[in-house]
Amino acid sequence: MPSTIRDVAKQAGVGLGTVSRVINGSPQVSAETRERVLSAIAALNFIPNPTARRLSLGKTLTIAAIVPWFTRPAEVERLRGVENTLAESEYDLVLYNVETPEKRDTYFRDVPRSERADGVLIVSLSPRDDDVEQLAHSTVPIVLVDANHPSLKSLNRVITDDVAGGYAATRHLIDLGHTCIGYISDPLETPFNFTSSRDRMQGYRQALTAAGVPIRSDYYRQGEHGRYEARRLASEMLQLPERPTAIFAASDTQALGVLEAAQDRNLRVPEDLSVIGYDDIEISEYIGLTTIRQMLYESGKRGVELLLEVLEAPATKPIYEVLPTELIARKTTAAPGI
Amino acid sequence: MPSTIRDVAKQAGVGLGTVSRVINGSPQVSAETRERVLSAIAALNFIPNPTARRLSLGKTLTIAAIVPWFTRPAEVERLRGVENTLAESEYDLVLYNVETPEKRDTYFRDVPRSERADGVLIVSLSPRDDDVEQLAHSTVPIVLVDANHPSLKSLNRVITDDVAGGYAATRHLIDLGHTCIGYISDPLETPFNFTSSRDRMQGYRQALTAAGVPIRSDYYRQGEHGRYEARRLASEMLQLPERPTAIFAASDTQALGVLEAAQDRNLRVPEDLSVIGYDDIEISEYIGLTTIRQMLYESGKRGVELLLEVLEAPATKPIYEVLPTELIARKTTAAPGI
DNA sequence: TCATAGAATGGAACCGGTTCCATACAGGAG
DNA sequence: CTCCTGTATGGAACCGGTTCCATTCTATGA
Numbered sequence: 134m135p136s137t138i139r140d141v142a143k144q145a146g147v148g149l150g151t152v153s154r155v156i157n158g159s160p161q162v163s164a165e166t167r168e169r170v171l172s173a174i175a176a177l178n179f180i181p182n183p184t185a186r187r188l189s190l191g192k193t194l195t196i197a198a199i200v201p202w203f204t205r206p207a208e209v210e211r212l213r214g215v216e217n218t219l220a221e222s223e224y225d226l227v228l229y230n231v232e233t234p235e236k237r238d239t240y241f242r243d244v245p246r247s248e249r250a251d252g253v254l255i256v257s258l259s260p261r262d263d264d265v266e267q268l269a270h271s272t273v274p275i276v277l278v279d280a281n282h283p284s285l286k287s288l289n290r291v292i293t294d295d296v297a298g299g300y301a302a303t304r305h306l307i308d309l310g311h312t313c314i315g316y317i318s319d320p321l322e323t324p325f326n327f328t329s330s331r332d333r334m335q336g337y338r339q340a341l342t343a344a345g346v347p348i349r350s351d352y353y354r355q356g357e358h359g360r361y362e363a364r365r366l367a368s369e370m371l372q373l374p375e376r377p378t379a380i381f382a383a384s385d386t387q388a389l390g391v392l393e394a395a396q397d398r399n400l401r402v403p404e405d406l407s408v409i410g411y412d413d414i415e416i417s418e419y420i421g422l423t424t425i426r427q428m429l430y431e432s433g434k435r436g437v438e439l440l441l442e443v444l445e446a447p448a449t450k451p452i453y454e455v456l457p458t459e460l461i462a463r464k465t466t467a468a469p470g471i
Numbered sequence: 472m473p474s475t476i477r478d479v480a481k482q483a484g485v486g487l488g489t490v491s492r493v494i495n496g497s498p499q500v501s502a503e504t505r506e507r508v509l510s511a512i513a514a515l516n517f518i519p520n521p522t523a524r525r526l527s528l529g530k531t532l533t534i535a536a537i538v539p540w541f542t543r544p545a546e547v548e549r550l551r552g553v554e555n556t557l558a559e560s561e562y563d564l565v566l567y568n569v570e571t572p573e574k575r576d577t578y579f580r581d582v583p584r585s586e587r588a589d590g591v592l593i594v595s596l597s598p599r600d601d602d603v604e605q606l607a608h609s610t611v612p613i614v615l616v617d618a619n620h621p622s623l624k625s626l627n628r629v630i631t632d633d634v635a636g637g638y639a640a641t642r643h644l645i646d647l648g649h650t651c652i653g654y655i656s657d658p659l660e661t662p663f664n665f666t667s668s669r670d671r672m673q674g675y676r677q678a679l680t681a682a683g684v685p686i687r688s689d690y691y692r693q694g695e696h697g698r699y700e701a702r703r704l705a706s707e708m709l710q711l712p713e714r715p716t717a718i719f720a721a722s723d724t725q726a727l728g729v730l731e732a733a734q735d736r737n738l739r740v741p742e743d744l745s746v747i748g749y750d751d752i753e754i755s756e757y758i759g760l761t762t763i764r765q766m767l768y769e770s771g772k773r774g775v776e777l778l779l780e781v782l783e784a785p786a787t788k789p790i791y792e793v794l795p796t797e798l799i800a801r802k803t804t805a806a807p808g809i
Numbered sequence: 810t811c812a813t814a815g816a817a818t819g820g821a822a823c824c825g826g827t828t829c830c831a832t833a834c835a836g837g838a839g
Numbered sequence: 840c841t842c843c844t845g846t847a848t849g850g851a852a853c854c855g856g857t858t859c860c861a862t863t864c865t866a867t868g869a
Contacts, residue, residue, distance in 0.1 A: 142819095147818075147819080148817070148818060148819035148820060149819080149820070150819060150820065151817085151818060151819075154817095161816075161817065161818085162817075162818085163816085163817065163818090166817080166818080185824095187824095188823095188824050188826085189823080189824055191824065256831070406819090455837085
């Protein structure tokens with residue numbers, strides 16, 4: 134049984150208020166008394182009970198992070214930014230991992246409550262129309278990381294400009310001389326409401342339109358996230374009479390599937406087919422994959438920093454930060470053959 | 472300001488004890504009263520304050536997990552097992568991510584305290600001699616996952632038999648006809664005290680000895696975890712006058728580095744060099760890497776299950792579970808050329 | 810010398826649950 | 840009709856901190 138603040142007070146021969154003041158560094162304590170209290174604390178190996186502290190302060194000293202499958206390398210990297218930044222603060226991190234649509238809805242409803250957390254970080258899960266109102270009225274500060282919503286003027290958020298990223302990827306292929314450019318992505322509509330694939334596609338279309346390249350619907354396929362499905366989709370696309378000479382995949386993981394499909398059909402990369410991904414996960418450099426790098430670690434870090442700032446001093450208006458993307462040209466893209 | 476149990480009591484016209492009993496499903500409440508309380512709860516949108524509950528119960532309702540860099544795919548997969556299993560319980564998961572030796576020591580000392588958590592999961596960080604005594608005397612139940620210690624009879628743990636895994640990997644190469652077999656691993660001695668590389672090496676040596684193959688010290692190199700360093704180490708080893716015909720890497724990530732080194736030196740895999748890794752991370756199948764699969768997700772899941780069991784009914788003697796490994800033969804190993 | 814402001818300190822009240830003890834009441838036995 | 844048992848219920852005390860108010864003591868100025 135751990136010792137309490139009252140044990141310390143008795144041991145040091147002071148009142149409990151004084152012990153509390155010493156713990157919290159109040160200047161209202163004489164040097165001599167402080168010394169006595171500190172040695173009593175050391176003697177009893179006393180550590181203040183965080184639960185009692187929380188109840189008394191009316192704060193949970195906890196930040197909740199709602200994150201979809203943290204198996205995905207990109208999400209893990211964001212989370213690492215969150216964890217590292219939070220470790221230096223007095224806040225604990227509690228994880229809510231979303232692997233099903235039901236969990237998403239449960240967590241959206243139950244987690245942003247002042248009894249559970251002082252602040253909530255929602256990562257890569259964009260609110261839907263009916264969520265927005267609810268979240269906006271939450272008494273708990275919320276920061277969205279890599280999540281967006283067109284009508285979302287009322288929530289703080291740190292996003293990557295995925296439209297610009299999609300544009301840059303497509304533009305890179307156009308600049309190399311490609312005009313037959315495919316796009317392979319996860320489903321644009323899911324119960325999770327990820328928006329990144331939609332935004333990247335929008336960038337893709339804008340780049341094509343700006344360059345005067347017609348948009349062909351058979352150059353676009355969507356399917357479950359993951360290598361296998363991407364491989365299947367790419368295979369289909371590569372069997373078209375007029376097959377694309379370049380494919381833009383909505384993530385590096387999916388780009389790996391496209392590379393497999395090329396191999397299946399004996400197409401050389403980049404001579405016969407250029408491939409560009411998105412994220413710049415660790416393995417991409419190993420493969421030599423051309424990709425769009427986004428600031429994953431920083432997005433988590435900035436999200437937490439914003440949240441902590443808002444907790445200190447509630448912001449007058451919602452904060453909106455955009456992180457840049459960067460084209461990393463490696464070995465899987467080149468001018469189209471012949 | 473959220474409503475409290477007293478608000479509910481007033482609204483329903485009952486005493487607070489009754490409300491508490493309804494919340495906790497005590498049978499000592501008449502159906503009619505229960506109904507009245509439940510509708511008051513619904514009307515006030517009441518949720519019991521977890522902090523007050525914790526203080527009153529004298530439990531934190533929290534499980535702490537101390538994990539080294541969760542960037543590594545293998546650790547993430549273990550954590551996923553932890554998170555998924557815990558989500559179904561009433562416990563929250565608080566993460567302590569260890570990226571420096573200092574943090575390791577701080578967390579080992581401060582986290583296993585009854586004020587912070589009801590149970591602690593220590594993943595992939597083996598205690599040292601001086602830690603063991605301290606941890607064994609902790610009042611908080613502890614389960615080690617993928618962590619071991621020779622004298623560790625007093626702590627619960629779920630481990631992978633890395634000696635057997637190392638043996639199986641080496642044996643596979645011997646069976647193919649190799650006798651010049653290198654081993655590349657992370658440093659055997661680190662401030663974090665990982666034991667897996669040591670154990671795998673022990674299996675490697677046992678397999679060689681059992682087959683009557685002499686152990687050569689120049690066929691062993693250690694260096695920082697990661698692809699780059701592994702690539703450098705493998706390059707050195709492949710420049711030996713009598714270079715190895717097969718290399719066993721202590722992790723799949725490092726095996727990737729070995730593959731790069733082979734490519735650098737224009738060695739064909741598996742014709743000129745066989746390569747086997749360890750872990751079977753997601754990318755390994757893509758690469759076609761022969762490897763030793765360990766039950767990563769299950770190790771986290773079992774660790775939590777054990778912890779929850781111990782919390783229910785303190786075990787009379789420490790639990791010790793060993794998870795099996797499995798050889799996954801793919802395309803990077805074959806009989807030595809010529 | 811006395812009034813007074815300021816510093817140092819003690820501890821009651823409070824945060825919002827749980828639990829246990831006291832009390833009220835119904836129904837069955839004698 | 841009385842006594843007893845068991846069920847239903849109310850609420851004080853408690854968990855271990857923080858905070859604020861009251862009190863004591865000291866130093867300063869008139």
